[in-house]
Amino acid sequence: MHRRSFLISATGAALAPQLAWATQRFDLTAQPVNASLLPDGGPLTAMLGFNGATPGPELRFRQGEVRNIRLVNHLDQASAVHWHGLRQDNAMDGVPGLTQDVVPPGDSFDYAVRTPDAGTYWYHSHNRSSEQVAKGLFGPLIVVEDTPPDVDHDITVLIDDWRLTDTGALAEGFDDRHDQAHGGRLGNFARALFGMDGPVRVGDRLRLRLINVATDRIFPIEIAGIDGMIVALDGMPLATPRAVGELVLAPAQRMDIIADVTSDQQIDVLFPTRDGPFALGALPVNGVNADRTPAPIRALPANQIAAPDLTHAVAVTLVMQGGAMSRQMMSQSDIWAFNGQSGLPDAPLHSFERGQTARITLVNDTRFAHGIHLHGHHFHEIAANGALGDLRDTTLVDAGASQDILCVFDNPGKWLLHCHMLGHQASGMKTWVEVT
Numbered sequence: 001m002h003r004r005s006f007l008i009s010a011t012g013a014a015l016a017p018q019l020a021w022a023t024q025r026f027d028l029t030a031q032p033v034n035a036s037l038l039p040d041g042g043p044l045t046a047m048l049g050f051n052g053a054t055p056g057p058e059l060r061f062r063q064g065e066v067r068n069i070r071l072v073n074h075l076d077q078a079s080a081v082h083w084h085g086l087r088q089d090n091a092m093d094g095v096p097g098l099t100q101d102v103v104p105p106g107d108s109f110d111y112a113v114r115t116p117d118a119g120t121y122w123y124h125s126h127n128r129s130s131e132q133v134a135k136g137l138f139g140p141l142i143v144v145e146d147t148p149p150d151v152d153h154d155i156t157v158l159i160d161d162w163r164l165t166d167t168g169a170l171a172e173g174f175d176d177r178h179d180q181a182h183g184g185r186l187g188n189f190a191r192a193l194f195g196m197d198g199p200v201r202v203g204d205r206l207r208l209r210l211i212n213v214a215t216d217r218i219f220p221i222e223i224a225g226i227d228g229m230i231v232a233l234d235g236m237p238l239a240t241p242r243a244v245g246e247l248v249l250a251p252a253q254r255m256d257i258i259a260d261v262t263s264d265q266q267i268d269v270l271f272p273t274r275d276g277p278f279a280l281g282a283l284p285v286n287g288v289n290a291d292r293t294p295a296p297i298r299a300l301p302a303n304q305i306a307a308p309d310l311t312h313a314v315a316v317t318l319v320m321q322g323g324a325m326s327r328q329m330m331s332q333s334d335i336w337a338f339n340g341q342s343g344l345p346d347a348p349l350h351s352f353e354r355g356q357t358a359r360i361t362l363v364n365d366t367r368f369a370h371g372i373h374l375h376g377h378h379f380h381e382i383a384a385n386g387a388l389g390d391l392r393d394t395t396l397v398d399a400g401a402s403q404d405i406l407c408v409f410d411n412p413g414k415w416l417l418h419c420h421m422l423g424h425q426a427s428g429m430k431t432w433v434e435v436t
């Protein structure tokens with residue numbers, strides 16, 4: 001990434017205003033949009049968005065409701081929407097070829113979106129996603145707790161990168177095979193997009209909802225100007241809030257932070273590099289909140305996730321294979337594989353009885369990190385010492401490493417299991433499991 005790109009990108013851009021639910025059904029129209037990625041005066045970038053903007057509108061739900069959302073396709077290619085991280089009814093999961101047919105241009109699809117868990121989620125295209133997400137077809141999806149934590153501002157922060165030409169257009173080559181065989185399509189331009197312009201005040205308590213919406217880039221992040229704790233990962237509250245150190249977000253991962261504003265200048269979201277931090281975006285600070293009395297940061301209320309049955313867990317192994325410099329380069333059309341199989345197989349990786357606990361060993365036998373996403377469920381990461389770790393829907397497995405996850409498969413249907421580096425997914429790294 002070029003320093004200049006980061007420097008000129010350092011001013012934060014606001015997301016589209018969040019949505020107030022006014023009607024029983026909400027239409028989400030996928031369409032071409034022109035977005036202002038470059039700084040003031042730069043040319044607009046032709047992208048794709050929802051309801052006239054990219055990112056699309058911030059959808060705010062209450063916990064435990066069902067909302068009818070109609071995807072209206074005004075693109076010139078087929079699409080579908082996945083509600084990432086929501087433990088959804090299978091028919092509403094938005095995966096063409098597995099849970100629904102694609103939605104052709106000019107057509108529509110009615111989703112009934114369930115929100116059993118409070119937390120930070122997002123929605124995005126799940127058709128030709130390495131292209132459609134790169135072009136902007138996504139938005140934040142927030143499920144609010146019955147009793148939200150006491151904060152002055154609840155701010156969504158999307159972190160993204162784009163590969164732009166000199167004239168500010170999105171570079172072509174969304175299915176570039178060299179990218180796919182390596183770390184995916186990495187941008188030359190990156191930014192943190194805040195859900196509000198600010199300013200906030202010194203002493204304000206904030207909830208920051210970080211979402212990595214990039215197609216392929218793993219973002220290390222530092223946040224300056226606040227003092228706080230991590231309270232949730234991938235929507236799921238931590239039992240005990242955790243200190244904010246250097247943060248890492250794989251594509252599709254989320255992190256909630258509750259923090260008090262300490263800087264009287266601005267809050268900086270930074271991308272640390274060996275040459276020093278690059279500014280992804282900043283939120284201005286102005287004034288002082290003298291009314292708020294200091295209070296500890298408490299855990300968010302837990303979501304109701306079934307407890308795993310450790311003694312009867314079925315063991316499944318998923319080996320990631322392929323890619324550049326690998327011991328076994330996949331041949332012909334596909335670059336990546338799970339257990340020797342490239343692309344979506346006819347038969348599931350495993351068929352679970354509803355309620356069964358599985359311990360899946362994710363073995364990364366490649367030279368690249370992969371962010372593995374399971375649809376329709378959350379799972380526990382298992383720590384090296386065997387302890388039950390964080391609940392996530394996307395886990396980052398470093399090159400050469402392995403990671404065990406423990407999941408109660410209690411949501412019936414056909415669920416995609418894939419790498420969320422979307423270039424890897426497009427070139428073979430996907431499978432599915434069945435819950436009957």
Ligand SMILES: [Cu+2]
Nearest residue numbers: 370419421424
């Ligand atoms: Cu991958």
